[in-house]
Amino acid sequence: MSDTAKVELLAITPNAERLIEEAGRTCYLSFDKMADDSHKRFIRMIIKNGHHSVLEHASATFRITGGSRSFTHQIVRHRMASFSQQSQRYVDEHDFHIVIPPSIQGNPEALEVFNGLINSSRDAYAKLKAMDIRKEDARFVLPNAVTSEIVVSANFREWRHIMDVRTEKGAQWEIRDICSQILAVLAQHAPTVFEDMAQ
Ligand SMILES: Cc1cc2nc3c(=O)[nH]c(=O)nc-3n(C[C@H](O)[C@H](O)[C@H](O)COP(=O)(O)OP(=O)(O)OC[C@H]3O[C@@H](n4cnc5c(N)ncnc54)[C@H](O)[C@@H]3O)c2cc1C
Numbered sequence: 001m002s003d004t005a006k007v008e009l010l011a012i013t014p015n016a017e018r019l020i021e022e023a024g025r026t027c028y029l030s031f032d033k034m035a036d037d038s039h040k041r042f043i044r045m046i047i048k049n050g051h052h053s054v055l056e057h058a059s060a061t062f063r064i065t066g067g068s069r070s071f072t073h074q075i076v077r078h079r080m081a082s083f084s085q086q087s088q089r090y091v092d093e094h095d096f097h098i099v100i101p102p103s104i105q106g107n108p109e110a111l112e113v114f115n116g117l118i119n120s121s122r123d124a125y126a127k128l129k130a131m132d133i134r135k136e137d138a139r140f141v142l143p144n145a146v147t148s149e150i151v152v153s154a155n156f157r158e159w160r161h162i163m164d165v166r167t168e169k170g171a172q173w174e175i176r177d178i179c180s181q182i183l184a185v186l187a188q189h190a191p192t193v194f195e196d197m198a199q
Pocket residue numbers: 077078079080081158161165166170171172
């Protein structure tokens with residue numbers, strides 16, 4: 001079965017932009033300048049000046065489903081974020097779902113090659129399990145196309161960095177698509193922090 005990736009916001013710092021302003025103003029003891037809308041100007045100023053550590057006071061956590069292991073292998077390279085991912089050692093993958101890249105989906109000949117591999121991988125996994133091979137070893141025959149659920153937490157400074165490198169044109173299509181979904185949610189909740197990145 002083929003999946004489409006979805007992101008779900010699990011948690012985000014309440015009043016994130018006000019918190020960033022309040023924390024950042026500690027540097028200047030300029031709390032007297034706080035007003036209804038002052039956080040916007042303040043956040044634009046710290047981003048422009050490269051005072052990005054102040055953004056670390058706010059964070060957000062997302063659950064991502066329907067992404068492939070190719071995607072998760074890329075996102076977990078971001079060392080300042082935290083991850084909890086579905087384990088192929090503990091979760092049985094006999095009924096695995098897959099992601100089909102659009103370039104393959106749109107090419108009948110390529111799709112036939114792709115489906116052939118997926119079917120033999122599914123078959124090999126089932127046969128190994130029937131031989132009492134443990135899940136942690138049977139998984140060696142699973143393809144990168146297999147979906148994997150993951151929860152990712154990061155502070156706003158790290159989310160900005162991830163968005164910067166993963167939503168640009170040079171990024172691979174699947175991580176770009178998933179990160180664009182995350183960016184849209186972040187921009188809804190913290191519009192000033194992410195306004196220069198939102199498409
Ligand atoms: C288009 C693209 C193609 C890629 N291709 C490949 C590839 O072919 N092969 C491959 O192996 N990887 C590849 N990567 C992954 C890339 O090399 C990084 O591992 C990944 O993007 C994480 O980025 P990062 O290290 O900047 O950020 P994070 O790990 O998210 O860290 C955030 C920031 O914290 C700071 N930081 C974190 N750790 C350290 C540290 N130890 N020392 C100093 N500063 C630190 C840096 O400023 C860093 O930018 C690719 C990434 C992209 C976006």
